Amino acid sequence: MGIVKTKEMDQGKLLEVLNDQAQIRKLQETNCYAEHYGLTLTEEDTKLLVEERRQALHRTRRVEFGGGILPQIVMTFCDSQYITQDSYVDILTRLQEIFYTYKNEIRDEITDDELLAFMKEQYETICCGDLEYLESTCLELFAQAIRAGYDTYQLTGGEGIYENMDLVKRWERELYMEALRELFWG
Amino acid sequence: MYQMEELLPLVGHLTAKYTSNESTSVTYETAQRLMEAVLYCIRETEQGGEAAMSPVPAESRSAAQTYELGQQMVLQKVQKLRKLYHHMLGEFQDYGMKSLDEVVRKGIPEFLRRYDVRFSPQETWLTLDYPILLEHGDLSGIDEVLLYLQCLVWEQRFLDAFDSTYVTEILREWNAGYEEMYENICSIVLLNTMGHLLLQKPLQERGYTGAEYERMENLWRGRSQEELEQILRKLLKGWIASAYHNDQRLLYYLYNETGNAAARICNALYNHCLNRIFIL
Structure with a gap:
C-alpha cells in the first residue's frame, strides 16, 4: 500500500496512517503462525482490527507506542480450542477491548x-x-x-x-x- | 521548536523504559506526564547555559540530542541543589518558625529523595509553605526548588547580620504566636530596619520613642506609595553596600519586598499605627 499524502493532511493524521500501516503489517505477519491452527486474517480483517484497536484505545483512554498488543493476543490465543475461523476476528476484537479495560482496572x-x-x-x-x-x-x-x-x-x-x-x-x-x-x- | 513527529518517538522510548518494556500501552495520564517530562528537559536548554555542554549548535540539534542535553542540565541542577543545601544547613536558623523549619529540614531532603529526573522532572513534590519574596509559581521541578533554596540562602545571609535573639524578639512583637505563621521573616525584619535607616538610628538602639514615630510620620506623610518605595530602595541600597559588601543579588532579592513594605507603611500612616510595624 502506498502512502497517500495530500497538502491537506496534517502531521498528526500522517503519523496515524503510518502507525496503522505498521500495525496492519505486524498483524498480517501473525498469519504465518496462526494458519497452523486454521486461522488467518485477510487484509480487510486486519484493517477492521486496527480500526477497532483505535476505538478501543480511545474508549479506555490508553495510548500505544510501538507494535501494540494485538499481535501478542493472536500468538497467545490462536491455539485455543474455542476459536474458529468464523469467530476469529470478533473474538480478537473482544479480547483486545477486555485487555485494555483490565489494564486500567488493575492500574x-x-x-x-x-x-x-x-x-x-x-x-x-x-x-x-x-x-x-x-x-x-x-x-x-x-x-x-x-x-x-x-x-x-x-x-x-x-x-x-x-x-x-x-x-x-x-x-x-x-x-x-x-x-x-x-x-x-x- | 520541534514537531510532534520528532517528539513522539522520544515519548515512546521513554514510555518503554517507564514500563520496563513490559507493557505496550499506558493511560492517557501517564503518556501526558511522560510527554511533559520530555518537554521539560527540552525547555531546560532554552534557558541558556547549554552552549558549554554541547558542541552541536542548537539549530543543528535533533530533538533527541536536545532532550539528552536537557536531562544533563537537570542532573547538574540537582547536584547544585544538593551542594547548596548542605552548605546552607551548617548555619541554618529557622528562628522558631515552623513552616521554615519544615521546608528546610524535611521538605528539601524529601525532594532530593523523591525527585525523578527521568520520568517526572517537572514535579516539585513539595508545597513550599514558607513564603519567599519572589514569585515562583510559574516554575516547577528542580527549577522551582533550586530558586526557592537560593532565596532562602539570601535570606539567611540577610538575617545573619542580626543577633538571632533580636530577630525572634521582633517576630514575637509582630505576632505572639509567630511560630505558627506563614509569613516571610525577612519582610518583617527588613521593615523594622527601614525605620532605623530612615532615622539614621543604630540598630543596637532598640525600640522607638514617641518622638521618633512622629518624626517618621512627618517625613513620610503626603508621599505616594511609589515615592515611599523609592525612598526605601535608596535606603536599602546604601545599607546593603555597607553591611553586605554591596551584594547585588541580595539587594535585588530584597527589592522584591519594597513595594509591599511601602504599602504597609502607607497603611500604618493612615491608621496612625507605625508602632505596629516599627517594633524594636
Whole structure:
C-alpha cells in the first residue's frame, strides 16, 4: 500500500496512517503462525482490527507506542480450542477491548504477559470460551484481588492462581474422574 | 521548536523504559506526564547555559540530542541543589518558625529523595509553605526548588547580620504566636530596619520613642506609595553596600519586598499605627 499524502493532511493524521500501516503489517505477519491452527486474517480483517484497536484505545483512554498488543493476543490465543475461523476476528476484537479495560482496572500493576497468561488460562479452562464470563467474573475477581494487594501472580506469570480467588466450588480433575468411574463402572 | 513527529518517538522510548518494556500501552495520564517530562528537559536548554555542554549548535540539534542535553542540565541542577543545601544547613536558623523549619529540614531532603529526573522532572513534590519574596509559581521541578533554596540562602545571609535573639524578639512583637505563621521573616525584619535607616538610628538602639514615630510620620506623610518605595530602595541600597559588601543579588532579592513594605507603611500612616510595624 502506498502512502497517500495530500497538502491537506496534517502531521498528526500522517503519523496515524503510518502507525496503522505498521500495525496492519505486524498483524498480517501473525498469519504465518496462526494458519497452523486454521486461522488467518485477510487484509480487510486486519484493517477492521486496527480500526477497532483505535476505538478501543480511545474508549479506555490508553495510548500505544510501538507494535501494540494485538499481535501478542493472536500468538497467545490462536491455539485455543474455542476459536474458529468464523469467530476469529470478533473474538480478537473482544479480547483486545477486555485487555485494555483490565489494564486500567488493575492500574497497570500487571505486565502484558501476566495478564495475557491469566486470560488465556481462564478462557481455556474455567470460562470454556465464554468471553462474558472471562470479563465479568474471572478478570473482575482477579482485578479486585490485585487492587487489594495480591501479588502472587508475579511468581507464576499469571498462571495457576485463579483457584485462590475463585468463589465457585469446582471439581478437582482427579476427583472428578474417580466420581465418573464409580458412577458408570461401579 | 520541534514537531510532534520528532517528539513522539522520544515519548515512546521513554514510555518503554517507564514500563520496563513490559507493557505496550499506558493511560492517557501517564503518556501526558511522560510527554511533559520530555518537554521539560527540552525547555531546560532554552534557558541558556547549554552552549558549554554541547558542541552541536542548537539549530543543528535533533530533538533527541536536545532532550539528552536537557536531562544533563537537570542532573547538574540537582547536584547544585544538593551542594547548596548542605552548605546552607551548617548555619541554618529557622528562628522558631515552623513552616521554615519544615521546608528546610524535611521538605528539601524529601525532594532530593523523591525527585525523578527521568520520568517526572517537572514535579516539585513539595508545597513550599514558607513564603519567599519572589514569585515562583510559574516554575516547577528542580527549577522551582533550586530558586526557592537560593532565596532562602539570601535570606539567611540577610538575617545573619542580626543577633538571632533580636530577630525572634521582633517576630514575637509582630505576632505572639509567630511560630505558627506563614509569613516571610525577612519582610518583617527588613521593615523594622527601614525605620532605623530612615532615622539614621543604630540598630543596637532598640525600640522607638514617641518622638521618633512622629518624626517618621512627618517625613513620610503626603508621599505616594511609589515615592515611599523609592525612598526605601535608596535606603536599602546604601545599607546593603555597607553591611553586605554591596551584594547585588541580595539587594535585588530584597527589592522584591519594597513595594509591599511601602504599602504597609502607607497603611500604618493612615491608621496612625507605625508602632505596629516599627517594633524594636
